[in-house]
Amino acid sequence: MGEAAARALDAVGEPTRRRVLELLRGGPRSVTDLASELPVSRPAVSQHLSKLHAAGLVTRTVDGRRHLYALRSDGFAAIREYAGSFWSDALARFRIVAETLGNADA
């Protein structure tokens, strides 16, 4: 699996991070805001947000002294990482399979 796909999968593979993404669907939130709705510590929420940011799933903006996190405006950007890697892998495998079996039949 490609690096980007692995990061995206890892990011959404954790239930708390998925809960963060669900909360962000309602609009941009600060770390403190999010932490107040999650059963984990504020530093833990920060860590989760860093991972989501590194995976390209959320954006981070500064509002005064707060960092606001938001979902990437194009939700498909997240899927694109995964889909791109998936199809690169799949097509590479397809060529080997098709040419091996095709030539075997010839």
Add this chain to the structure above:
Amino acid sequence: MPDDRVVRDVEVALGGGAAFAAWHEQIHLWWPPTHRLAGEASSRMVFEPREGGRILERAVDGREFEWGRVQIWEPPYRIVHTWLPGGPSDTPTSVEVVFSPAGEGRTLVRVTHSTGQLGREGWDRAKVRFDHGWTALLRGFAHHTQREVPS
């Protein structure tokens, strides 16, 4: 390149008819073993080769997981199907596979994976992209990791 789709292609040393046939007949061999919903690498991918046919994963114990449904079936040129790993049918993305000649005995296979559904008019594209992308991602990966998704 529009940002609402992913395009990947590969050239294979087969004529178009053979490449098209290999695509749906050999899916159990080329579909990456790391992308399975059944929680075991030994599940088998199945491609039902007709309009309305399913692309599904069948576990050893008989459980089935639907990855998509064929919307357009045009051998040996084109296949269009939805992509909704384990998710509800109202949040699919679309995959188009086109087989075109690339010289004697060679075929270019191009996959375009895009958000939304082909042929539907009048959608607010930004909202569809946002909602469908996120819903598909969250539901798809929740099923992929076999965890609960809040509804």
